[in-house]
Amino acid sequence: MPVRNSLEIVTFPNAEKSAGAAAYVADKETEKQLKDLLPKWGYSNSQIRRGSLPEAIRDYTDKAMPTVLIVDISKVALPLSDLQALADICPPQVNVVVLGTRDNVGLYRDLMEIGVTDYLVKPVPSDLLYRAVARASGQIAARNAEPRVGKSVAVYGVRGGVGATTTALNTGWLLANHHNRQVMLADLNLTCGTLALELGLEPTSGLAELLTDPDRIDNVFVDRATLEAEEKLKLLASETEIDAAHTYDGAAVARLMQHLRSRYHFIIHDIDRSAPATAMTVLKNADVRLLVMDTSLAAVRDAARILKFLKSEAEEKKTLLVLNRSRARSGVELPIEKITQFVDHQIDITIPFDKKKLAVASMNAEPVARAKVPITDAYLKLASELIGQREKPARSNWLSGLRGG
Incomplete structure (x- = not known):
């Protein structure tokens, strides 16, 4: 899918039919960015909050998850361990986009192996964020060749x-x-x-x-x-x-x-x-x-x-x-x-x-x-x-x- 110049008018036709999107981010700027962009992309039912990965695990241990989950690992001491804990409670149809501050190839590979859909380094350009959410929602092909299955x-x-x-x-x-x-x-x-x-x-x-x-x-x-x-x-x-x-x-x-x-x-x-x-x-x-x-x-x-x-x-x-x-x-x-x-x-x-x-x-x-x-x-x-x-x-x-x- 080509990158659009006017991201504000792009929508995902199937987004409203899904169980929505949720995001846990560590900083005010990313929170504002997601609150502005996700509704314009068709996720009017998205839930965006300031929080960390452990809070996402706590909140969704006993309740249904959205189909797209965005989590921020910027302030997480053991991100791989916590993401594995999140993967353990995620149904196969849930796709996770991870945000962070470390631009590290080894970390990226480890995250892909766990099964996340994408890893983006903050600050995230809107076009990259758009494509990551599009992959997570199934609008374009995911990076992982093998989908997560039970x-x-x-x-x-x-x-x-x-x-x-x-x-x-x-x-x-x-x-x-x-x-x-x-x-x-x-x-x-x-x-x-x-x-x-x-x-x-x-x-x-x-x-x-x-x-x-x-x-x-x-x-x-x-x-x-x-x-x-x-x-x-x-x-x-x-x-x-x-x-x-x-x-x-x-x-x-x-x-x-x-x-x-x-x-x-x-x-x-x-x-x-x-x-x-x-x-x-x-x-x-x-x-x-x-x-x-x-x-x-x-x-x-x-x-x-x-x-x-x-x-x-x-x-x-x-x-x-x-x-x-x-x-x-x-x-x-x-x-x-x-x-x-x-x-x-x-x-x-x-x-x-x-x-x-x-x-x-x-x-x-x-x-x-x-x-x-x-x-x-x-x-x-x-x-x-x-x-x-x-x-x-x-x-x-x-x-x-x-x-x-």
């Missing part, structure tokens, strides 16, 4: 009743509440799925319609089908008639997930085991595969088969093996060392047995991870693995906590 996580129980749905629910809840991520849960069992039931929500026909007719996938239809569990935790779930012949394939799921990846940090799909071919396709396409098993001989056998099936995938695909002890079994249980030897894969997460807490949580239609109990530590570890962090336990010593120490 991560798809496929949760699959290698046998029925091993706790895959419970794992999907609690991991998603912790990502939303402990790590402040935007999370979409998708229950791919259209007839007998229980994610909506576990959250006390009434399923709709929306997900079934999206998967059986993927040409209808767009923001309006997806929003209509979405159930809100909490501000940062959403759900797609259907409960079709027990004899309904709803069928869908892995391509339909992939198309829906690709659409959702631009709007959520994590899309966690609880896979329907009743259609093995589709289930394996969804597993193969996911960024992360969570295989949930127990210590039964049948579960060990099936885990080994699925792991062998997935081994041909690219290295960037992560597979985590979750051993769930939260289901009481009366049959033969294999020791851990025998399991790892047979499946040729380490046990990444072990979820302890807590029958009473799980029963209470289910009766209250809420995740068990909401309670401060040992099982929460296991789900916290799993959630932290998904975002690439090492999570410390909620308590360093549960026994001392019980003793009042």
Whole structure:
């Protein structure tokens, strides 16, 4: 796009349709410049204030963000650290323009790697500011070749009743509440799925319609089908008639997930085991595969088969093996060392047995991870693995906590 001589008359046609713009700047001159220019460019609903990057993080940790966010790092001691914290709470569709005083190539590269749309050195000429906001709003091509997208996580129980749905629910809840991520849960069992039931929500026909007719996938239809569990935790779930012949394939799921990846940090799909071919396709396409098993001989056998099936995938695909002890079994249980030897894969997460807490949580239609109990530590570890962090336990010593120490 050529630079205009009369920036005052330039507008962005789609700006009013977006969620607007907001800016946090450190000096009066930049504040005045943005207040003058942003409304003339179509952002009449912009919010511009004197403030710093930490204030932007504080303000938007628990509320929806605008599509364009301008932050000033001039007076920030650790800008990369704070910008990473901001990136952690930004949905993929939010674009960040950074202002600063350091004219440094290394800093610019670091900021681009974090995922910011542009970095401008103050004082900023109006034409450069215009182009930066235009890139952030999607009016012209962004500098980053790869757009920020969310991560798809496929949760699959290698046998029925091993706790895959419970794992999907609690991991998603912790990502939303402990790590402040935007999370979409998708229950791919259209007839007998229980994610909506576990959250006390009434399923709709929306997900079934999206998967059986993927040409209808767009923001309006997806929003209509979405159930809100909490501000940062959403759900797609259907409960079709027990004899309904709803069928869908892995391509339909992939198309829906690709659409959702631009709007959520994590899309966690609880896979329907009743259609093995589709289930394996969804597993193969996911960024992360969570295989949930127990210590039964049948579960060990099936885990080994699925792991062998997935081994041909690219290295960037992560597979985590979750051993769930939260289901009481009366049959033969294999020791851990025998399991790892047979499946040729380490046990990444072990979820302890807590029958009473799980029963209470289910009766209250809420995740068990909401309670401060040992099982929460296991789900916290799993959630932290998904975002690439090492999570410390909620308590360093549960026994001392019980003793009042």
